Amino acid sequence: MTTHDPASLSRSLSRAEQAALGSGADFWSTKQVGSVPSLVLTDGPHGVRRQVGASDHLGIAGSEPATCFPPAVGLGQSWDTELVGKVGRALGVESRALDVDVLLGPGVNIKRDPRCGRNFEYFSEDPHLTGTLATSWVQGLQSTGVGASLKHFAANNTEHDRMRSSSDVAPRPLREIYLRAFQAVVEKAQPWTVMCSYNRINGTYASENHWLLTEVLRDEWGFDGVVVSDWGAVQDRVKAVAAGLDLEMPGSGGGSDAHVVEAVEAGTLDAAVLERAAARTIALAAKAEAGRARDAAPFDPEAHHALARAAAAQCVVLLKNDAVGAEPVLPLTAGRSLAVIGEFAQAPRYQGGGSSHVNPTRVDIPLDEIRALSPDTEVTSAAGFTTDGTGDAAALRDEAVRVAGAAGTAVVFLGLAAHQESEGFDREHIELPAEQLELLADVVRAQPRTVVVLSHGGVLRLAPVAELAPAVLDGALLGQAGGGALADVLFGRVNPSARLTETVPVRIQDTPAYLDFPGEHGHVAYGEGLFVGYRWYDARDIAVTYPFGHGLSYTSFAYTGLELSAGADGITAQVTVTNTGERAGREVVQFYVAKPGSGVVRPVQELKGHAGVTLAPGESRQVTVTLDRPDLAYWDTRADHWIVEGGTYEVRVAASSRDIRVSASVEVTGDELVLPLTVDSTLGEVLAAPGAAEILGALMPMPQAEADSDVLGIDMAKMMASIPVRRLVSFAGGAVTLADLDKIIAQLNTARTASSQA
Numbered sequence: 001m002t003t004h005d006p007a008s009l010s011r012s013l014s015r016a017e018q019a020a021l022g023s024g025a026d027f028w029s030t031k032q033v034g035s036v037p038s039l040v041l042t043d044g045p046h047g048v049r050r051q052v053g054a055s056d057h058l059g060i061a062g063s064e065p066a067t068c069f070p071p072a073v074g075l076g077q078s079w080d081t082e083l084v085g086k087v088g089r090a091l092g093v094e095s096r097a098l099d100v101d102v103l104l105g106p107g108v109n110i111k112r113d114p115r116c117g118r119n120f121e122y123f124s125e126d127p128h129l130t131g132t133l134a135t136s137w138v139q140g141l142q143s144t145g146v147g148a149s150l151k152h153f154a155a156n157n158t159e160h161d162r163m164r165s166s167s168d169v170a171p172r173p174l175r176e177i178y179l180r181a182f183q184a185v186v187e188k189a190q191p192w193t194v195m196c197s198y199n200r201i202n203g204t205y206a207s208e209n210h211w212l213l214t215e216v217l218r219d220e221w222g223f224d225g226v227v228v229s230d231w232g233a234v235q236d237r238v239k240a241v242a243a244g245l246d247l248e249m250p251g252s253g254g255g256s257d258a259h260v261v262e263a264v265e266a267g268t269l270d271a272a273v274l275e276r277a278a279a280r281t282i283a284l285a286a287k288a289e290a291g292r293a294r295d296a297a298p299f300d301p302e303a304h305h306a307l308a309r310a311a312a313a314q315c316v317v318l319l320k321n322d323a324v325g326a327e328p329v330l331p332l333t334a335g336r337s338l339a340v341i342g343e344f345a346q347a348p349r350y351q352g353g354g355s356s357h358v359n360p361t362r363v364d365i366p367l368d369e370i371r372a373l374s375p376d377t378e379v380t381s382a383a384g385f386t387t388d389g390t391g392d393a394a395a396l397r398d399e400a401v402r403v404a405g406a407a408g409t410a411v412v413f414l415g416l417a418a419h420q421e422s423e424g425f426d427r428e429h430i431e432l433p434a435e436q437l438e439l440l441a442d443v444v445r446a447q448p449r450t451v452v453v454l455s456h457g458g459v460l461r462l463a464p465v466a467e468l469a470p471a472v473l474d475g476a477l478l479g480q481a482g483g484g485a486l487a488d489v490l491f492g493r494v495n496p497s498a499r500l501t502e503t504v505p506v507r508i509q510d511t512p513a514y515l516d517f518p519g520e521h522g523h524v525a526y527g528e529g530l531f532v533g534y535r536w537y538d539a540r541d542i543a544v545t546y547p548f549g550h551g552l553s554y555t556s557f558a559y560t561g562l563e564l565s566a567g568a569d570g571i572t573a574q575v576t577v578t579n580t581g582e583r584a585g586r587e588v589v590q591f592y593v594a595k596p597g598s599g600v601v602r603p604v605q606e607l608k609g610h611a612g613v614t615l616a617p618g619e620s621r622q623v624t625v626t627l628d629r630p631d632l633a634y635w636d637t638r639a640d641h642w643i644v645e646g647g648t649y650e651v652r653v654a655a656s657s658r659d660i661r662v663s664a665s666v667e668v669t670g671d672e673l674v675l676p677l678t679v680d681s682t683l684g685e686v687l688a689a690p691g692a693a694e695i696l697g698a699l700m701p702m703p704q705a706e707a708d709s710d711v712l713g714i715d716m717a718k719m720m721a722s723i724p725v726r727r728l729v730s731f732a733g734g735a736v737t738l739a740d741l742d743k744i745i746a747q748l749n750t751a752r753t754a755s756s757q758a
């Protein structure tokens with residue numbers, strides 16, 4: 001490419017060339033236009049899906065071998081920003097090796113309902129956790145000279161009718177829940193691209209949404225990269241370019257380029273808007289070119305498999321670990337015979353279906369890894385069930401029960417098969433297959449020392465599992481090395497430290513969006529508002545099977561000495577964590593913030609910080625976390641702005657959202673919020689302005705709380721406080737006119753502005 005800056009290079013191009021830069025050459029690459037090189041974008045996110053032959057966005061045709069790291073559902077459970085950054089970096093190295101310039105991820109949509117078919121590709125029900133992990137992923141990836149594509153922007157929380165349906169979300173949940181992680185990643189990691197989603201937001205397609213793509217993304221958050229469409233998300237390219245879309249993918253054979261040129265010539269599309277869009281794709285090509293020119297770290301499949309295994313082990317949540325006899329069931333004791341049961345022990349379920357489907361370099365088989373890790377342990381196995389309905393169910397179960405009863409411990413692999421959840425459709429329920437639960441009941445009867453290992457992309461109803469089994473490990477989806485990682489955790493080579501990123505409800509009927517999912521007639525009402533995930537269960541005091549943030553360890557931790565201080569950056573919290581058990585381990589320390597007596601509707605508590613600390617037995621360490629001031633803000637719908645409310649904030653330091661260990665309070669100075677008064681402001685609002693009582697009192701008698709309540713037995717001042725001042729014209733019997741009020745309001749507004757600027 002020439003040395004021109006993108007803006008002047010764009011200016012030097014013809015309109016046809018500018019338009020050509022804004023749509024793909026084919027499925028995965030952009031067009032070369034003059035000196036602007038073509039670049040390659042591909043899926044993502046948990047591995048590189050580089051197709052060299054037939055191409056598709058559904059994960060049907062094959063792709064080059066690449067490491068399948070834990071998908072976001074698993075990776076998120078690590079709550080480990082550093083680890084996620086390392087995985088991002090490794091993905092960058094593989095992208096470079098496979099000539100990929102932009103990897104399509106991460107997905108940061110919020111898991112609004114456990115039935116969403118694509119939840120396996122997203123991190124959490126919580127925007128703070130999603131934002132911090134995804135920021136680190138993008139920073140890791142982009143440190144290698146490969147760009148990210150933050151997706152799917154925005155409010156794409158269901159697969160049902162995803163190309164048409166409108167997510168109807170009120171401003172506060174939209175800002176505080178659904179856009180918050182996007183904002184954090186854009187502001188902190190500057191992803192090269194943002195991918196707009198298929199769906200509509202409050203009636204307008206994301207690809208045509210000027211408010212979303214330009215006013216919010218660029219003007220408010222300062223995004224200066226390329227907005228790319230999800231594959232096939234553009235209905236009308238001209239409207240999309242006007243809204244702020246730069247790149248339509250895949251290509252449309254040049255048809256939409258011609259429409260764009262025609263629109264500019266007809267004066268219905270501003271030429272400057274097209275020129276700016278082209279400049280942004282030129283800047284992206286320049287970044288890609290610079291990335292390619294850097295020395296690429298070699299892609300070592302063995303090293304990446306080892307990283308995938310280490311990462312996966314950090315993603316396994318120990319949900320339950322009761323004692324059978326004197327000792328907890330886990331970790332397994334080498335030498336005690338094992339019965340390994342379940343189809344997933346030999347044919348592991350380790351990634352999701354659809355566009356993110358990776359062709360792994362190799363796959364660890366859990367049964368083999370268990371045998372490899374403990375060669376002196378006698379290990380038997382049985383399938384127990386099939387996921388495709390073939391085989392004699394009773395005979396399979398009987399065989400498994402026999403094997404389990406004859407061993408010292410049973411490890412039962414349960415979960416969902418690939419065909420039961422995927423991109424492109426939602427689940428209708430959150431149940432494990434009935435035959436798996438029946439198998440488990442029979443196995444536990446024959447072998448009380450039973451461990452369940454779960455593989456699944458979306459949340460499952462686990463109450464029946466938790467009732468039956470004394471020990472449960474949740475692997476979600478762990479990527480190609482999950483089998484080895486599970487063996488590491490089962491035998492205690494790795495002490496589990498992962499935490500749930502989603503609540504496990506007692507039943508689907510308890511979930512926040514139960515009545516509004518997946519919507520009807522092309523609309524999804526986000527009726528639960530801010531109350532997504534734990535925010536819902538906490539506010540309604542609903543019992544859950546496992547709370548958000550839950551996860552056990554083979555050791556134990558104590559929290560002491562919480563100290564808080566508030567400053568310009570936010571709230572700094574310091575707490576001492578001690579490993580009180582007998583094994584080294586990592587504790588995920590969670591910081592929830594509550595605002596008692598808030599003037600706005602708020603969740604009971606919200607996660608605003610987390611940190612991991614690894615401690616030897618008996619070791620103590622001080623953990624310091626800053627809860628950033630912007631994260632304390634709520635979206636004020638009157639000011640259309642983030643506002644930090646002043647007053648007392650409570651910080652709860654916790655091992656899960658329902659296991660608060662220590663808490664303390666701190667005073668925070670609020671943002672000044674001066675809303676202009678109007679004649680429709682209430683008397684109470686107007687009288688709160690300095691000098692208002694005197695000015696109005698000179699025209700008409702103002703109510704005096706004590707005096708009037710003596711006379712009438714009611715608090716007149718309180719009653720009158722809710723009357724819009726405009727009504728005084730009729731209530732005051734001619735003592736005051738609308739013109740008088742207009743003048744008074746203007747005077748009060750001027751005085752308030754002057755005093756707030758002083």
Ligand code: BGC
Nearest residue numbers: 043056057058104230231355
């Ligand atoms: C998915 C995207 C993906 C794209 C390309 C779409 O169907 O929604 O996440 O990146 O296809 O495969």
